[in-house]
Amino acid sequence: MTTKQYDAIIVGGGHNGLVCAAYLARAGRKVLVLERRHVLGGAAVSEELHPGFHFSVCSYVVSLFRPRIIRDLDLARHGLEMLPLESSFTPLPDGRSLCRWPEWHRTRREIARFSKRDADVYPEFGMAMAKMAFFARELVDQPAPDPTSLKIKDLHRLLRLGNQMRSLGPDMMQLNMQLLTMSSSEFLDLWFESDVLKAPMSVSGIIGTFLGVRSPGTAYVLLHHYMGEIDGAFRSWGFVKGGTGQLSNAVASAARSFGAEIRADSPVERVLLHDGEAQGVVLENGDEIRAKIVVSGVDPRRTFLGMVGEDHLEDEFVTRLRRYKYRGSSGKVNLAVDRLPEFACRPNENGRAEHLRGDIAIAPSIEYLEKAYDEAKYGDFSRRPYINVVIPSVLDPSVAPPGKHIVSCFVQYAPYHIKEGAQYWPERREAFGDAVVDTLEEYCPGFKDSILYRQVLTPWDLEQEFGLTEGNIFHGELSPEQLLFQRPVSGWAHYRTPIRRLWMCGSGTHPGGGIMGAPGMLAAEAILGTRET
Amino acid sequence: MPIPSPFHARTSELCTGLRWKDWSGYHAVCSYGPCHEPEYIAFRHSAGLMDVTPLHKYDVSGPDATAFLSRLMVKNIAKLKVGQITYCCWCDEDGKLLDDGTVWRLDENDYRVTAAEPSLAWFQHNAHGFTVSIEDTTSRIAAVSIQGPNAREILKQVSDADMDGLRFFWLARTRIDGRAAIITRTGYTGDLGYEVWVDSEDAVPLWDALMSAGQPYGIMPTGLDALDVCRVEAGFIMNGVDYYSANHCIIENRKSTPYEAGLGWTVNLERDPFIGQQALRLEKEQGPVRHFVGLEIDWDEFERLHARYGLPPELCSSAWRDPKPIYSTRGRQVGQATSGAWSPMLKRSLALATVDGPWHEVGQELQIECTVEYVRHRIKATVSKKPFFDPPRKRSVIGAPA
Numbered sequence A: 001m002t003t004k005q006y007d008a009i010i011v012g013g014g015h016n017g018l019v020c021a022a023y024l025a026r027a028g029r030k031v032l033v034l035e036r037r038h039v040l041g042g043a044a045v046s047e048e049l050h051p052g053f054h055f056s057v058c059s060y061v062v063s064l065f066r067p068r069i070i071r072d073l074d075l076a077r078h079g080l081e082m083l084p085l086e087s088s089f090t091p092l093p094d095g096r097s098l099c100r101w102p103e104w105h106r107t108r109r110e111i112a113r114f115s116k117r118d119a120d121v122y123p124e125f126g127m128a129m130a131k132m133a134f135f136a137r138e139l140v141d142q143p144a145p146d147p148t149s150l151k152i153k154d155l156h157r158l159l160r161l162g163n164q165m166r167s168l169g170p171d172m173m174q175l176n177m178q179l180l181t182m183s184s185s186e187f188l189d190l191w192f193e194s195d196v197l198k199a200p201m202s203v204s205g206i207i208g209t210f211l212g213v214r215s216p217g218t219a220y221v222l223l224h225h226y227m228g229e230i231d232g233a234f235r236s237w238g239f240v241k242g243g244t245g246q247l248s249n250a251v252a253s254a255a256r257s258f259g260a261e262i263r264a265d266s267p268v269e270r271v272l273l274h275d276g277e278a279q280g281v282v283l284e285n286g287d288e289i290r291a292k293i294v295v296s297g298v299d300p301r302r303t304f305l306g307m308v309g310e311d312h313l314e315d316e317f318v319t320r321l322r323r324y325k326y327r328g329s330s331g332k333v334n335l336a337v338d339r340l341p342e343f344a345c346r347p348n349e350n351g352r353a354e355h356l357r358g359d360i361a362i363a364p365s366i367e368y369l370e371k372a373y374d375e376a377k378y379g380d381f382s383r384r385p386y387i388n389v390v391i392p393s394v395l396d397p398s399v400a401p402p403g404k405h406i407v408s409c410f411v412q413y414a415p416y417h418i419k420e421g422a423q424y425w426p427e428r429r430e431a432f433g434d435a436v437v438d439t440l441e442e443y444c445p446g447f448k449d450s451i452l453y454r455q456v457l458t459p460w461d462l463e464q465e466f467g468l469t470e471g472n473i474f475h476g477e478l479s480p481e482q483l484l485f486q487r488p489v490s491g492w493a494h495y496r497t498p499i500r501r502l503w504m505c506g507s508g509t510h511p512g513g514g515i516m517g518a519p520g521m522l523a524a525e526a527i528l529g530t531r532e533t
Numbered sequence B: 001m002p003i004p005s006p007f008h009a010r011t012s013e014l015c016t017g018l019r020w021k022d023w024s025g026y027h028a029v030c031s032y033g034p035c036h037e038p039e040y041i042a043f044r045h046s047a048g049l050m051d052v053t054p055l056h057k058y059d060v061s062g063p064d065a066t067a068f069l070s071r072l073m074v075k076n077i078a079k080l081k082v083g084q085i086t087y088c089c090w091c092d093e094d095g096k097l098l099d100d101g102t103v104w105r106l107d108e109n110d111y112r113v114t115a116a117e118p119s120l121a122w123f124q125h126n127a128h129g130f131t132v133s134i135e136d137t138t139s140r141i142a143a144v145s146i147q148g149p150n151a152r153e154i155l156k157q158v159s160d161a162d163m164d165g166l167r168f169f170w171l172a173r174t175r176i177d178g179r180a181a182i183i184t185r186t187g188y189t190g191d192l193g194y195e196v197w198v199d200s201e202d203a204v205p206l207w208d209a210l211m212s213a214g215q216p217y218g219i220m221p222t223g224l225d226a227l228d229v230c231r232v233e234a235g236f237i238m239n240g241v242d243y244y245s246a247n248h249c250i251i252e253n254r255k256s257t258p259y260e261a262g263l264g265w266t267v268n269l270e271r272d273p274f275i276g277q278q279a280l281r282l283e284k285e286q287g288p289v290r291h292f293v294g295l296e297i298d299w300d301e302f303e304r305l306h307a308r309y310g311l312p313p314e315l316c317s318s319a320w321r322d323p324k325p326i327y328s329t330r331g332r333q334v335g336q337a338t339s340g341a342w343s344p345m346l347k348r349s350l351a352l353a354t355v356d357g358p359w360h361e362v363g364q365e366l367q368i369e370c371t372v373e374y375v376r377h378r379i380k381a382t383v384s385k386k387p388f389f390d391p392p393r394k395r396s397v398i399g400a401p402a
């Protein structure tokens, strides 16, 4: 047997690849990470796009990142700092607005202006979701339970989960069924009457999917967003100090401290196969690097149809891979501005604005959101889209020059498959950017004049630049049929693949996308549980 | 009834959370908003501005000022250079701690002392035979603390003092908004930070100058609750919380020596006589029986303990001060934790504790009491190095080799 240079090669230096590398290196394995781009982090990356402005280019807030990883890898020592978002603000075009705060009574009074009943129900809803999320957390921190497995260990686990579920009581069982089957707007209708409250709440259900708030299955994704945890405070979201890329950098620094080698500017062309077994990789420049195992942090389609090749896979597997849905639906507009934005419906006070210290949702009604989806259904971007705005420089002045700000806009819908064809996105790019800026201008008169720099990322750009297939931000939609033991393909949800010694560790595996690190960590644990390294 | 500080016109306007407490007889803000977290973030990520007027201040001057302070303090004040500041403590004749604070050498024979407790009587009592004047300047001088990574940049906007060159625990005389001010590179957060001292009449203009210059740098008014978390991260001991001034102790056992309080490094034994010298010499020879240490509470055990009750781990975001017993792994009580906090910076649950020797070595595994659902449990806590949080910027000087 030829000697292997490495125990493991990780393809892709996204945060999951890095987490996986760090865990493997910590266990004493000789690890090499190969990243295509010049910077690490994948979709969790910071770049100084304009002098003095450090943008979280793609992902912009963190919540689901597993606290266990922070402790295991001692990420605080490697420079990870998080700043919790403090509120959730929804401006309305008619001059009214809703802001949800960390303090219950303050939020209650805000909601009561729209519905007294909703104001009282709001904490009950939060409680029910927190209970469900606490239960679901167990699923996120461990490999997906597989109901099709007959292994004693798996059966035990299913039984235990079943018992835990039952112990939550019949109300919770019913809630669970509702979450799995309903649309997010329908689910919220069961609890609330005010559109102004429901609209910004419902959007959690559609982020990263090509579905509308009235599409069944979106309720479940709501829960995904209640599972976040920062400093033991559940369902809170935070900024990473210095931009999201600092999280990836901290993980990379931890990985290096355990001896991992990390190379940027090293695109992998294909996986080196011999007798149906992965033996290493071939870089685009022709270099061959050998290792005992290869772990792909790249999405399933790129991994198998790109780097392995159909010829080496069974038809059934290929068919299922093709059926796995990407169809990206979102874009990002990153702006550098010379002053703090000011919303007409809630003006700033002497240059300070408490309500801008959290996230801002342009989601004035369910109707608005559904209309935005309608345009996308027919192959166009939304003229008046849902926008999730954050201004990280308010909490973390280090990301922008003094007095200046970064306005980050996550935008939906921007369907990958526009009617002209995805490759025509570059021609539509600026029009899409204009739609976003024009929308904001309606709420913040004068906003346009404050813009110093603008970057528009369409789903096409996300694919071309960041390697996200069809621009899907999560390496495949987070819809119930693509989660748990079915992610990415049923039978292959435990990080192993049909190719021996080839593993997966990216967002296309359980528990899925978002800055979570869980796929990377669980993959490393699965690998270390075998003798392959 | 506490009195307002000279900054009250501004602080009361900003304190919309109406969370106040009594600090040395002054109205002091706990947090400006309903909770202290944004203020903590300002301290660690931009800059926090805090009214610290209630600190007791004494101006000591005269030909014997140096000799007098050297006799009073456990540290040899004669070694302090003009413009330099030192942190130290002072004891009674038995070598028991009375208080801790800073001593600044303003000029050859002019000093300022800051203290947590009123100390004039003790100072005067011991000034017998020295040609010194001691003035309690607490109410005459207003002070703010400006702490955080942007503190230096903000001060540069308002003062022409050489902020880049001002070293850790040194002072600079300057003018801010046309009025005399002293900037000291001191603070209680364990971070880059300064304190600014002016005449009480100049308090409001100083506040305004700093707030407006600080705006682009994310300055925020900050209260005591945020400071408390920073203080634990920095591993600083606090009079009245982690130790008691010998003046207030009914029983001997409550008193501490500097060696027990982790302040042994401030004691200069071999020199002219000073108060408590003999007792401290003996203590140094024998070694203290107790030690002030940092503890890190094990998260996994904390989380598992809650999970046994079906609960998520419940973290309090503010620092705690209710003492908790500390045990050896065999279950013998070997000390007490007197304050602690979850550190959002370090992602660790920290505590400050006093434990008996030999349980104080870094890495020693101990147990701390933890109550869940009204039931007392013990979970693992490990002795760790203080300060827990110690960024290089705390001492950095710009333009000088690191």
Ligand SMILES: Cc1cc2nc3c(=O)[nH]c(=O)nc-3n(C[C@H](O)[C@H](O)[C@H](O)COP(=O)(O)OP(=O)(O)OC[C@H]3O[C@@H](n4cnc5c(N)ncnc54)[C@H](O)[C@@H]3O)c2cc1C
Pocket (backbone or CB within 6 Å): A011, A012, A013, A014, A015, A016, A017, A034, A035, A036, A037, A040, A041, A042, A043, A044, A057, A058, A059, A060, A061, A062, A063, A064, A266, A267, A268, A269, A297, A298, A299, A302, A331, A332, A410, A462, A466, A467, A468, A472, A473, A474, A475, A505, A506, A507, A508, A512, A513, A514, A515, A516
């Ligand atoms: C615009 C946008 C906004 C988002 N917002 C949020 C948010 O606010 N919060 C949140 O939690 N999540 C958010 N997400 C989702 C989240 O960022 C992703 O799910 C997550 O970062 C994916 O991490 P990963 O490590 O699994 O994969 P990736 O980050 O995609 O990493 C894969 C890596 O592989 C590299 N690669 C690809 N091909 C090759 C090759 N051939 N050779 C070598 N390397 C290769 C890529 O360059 C990339 O670095 C957002 C995503 C996007 C795109």
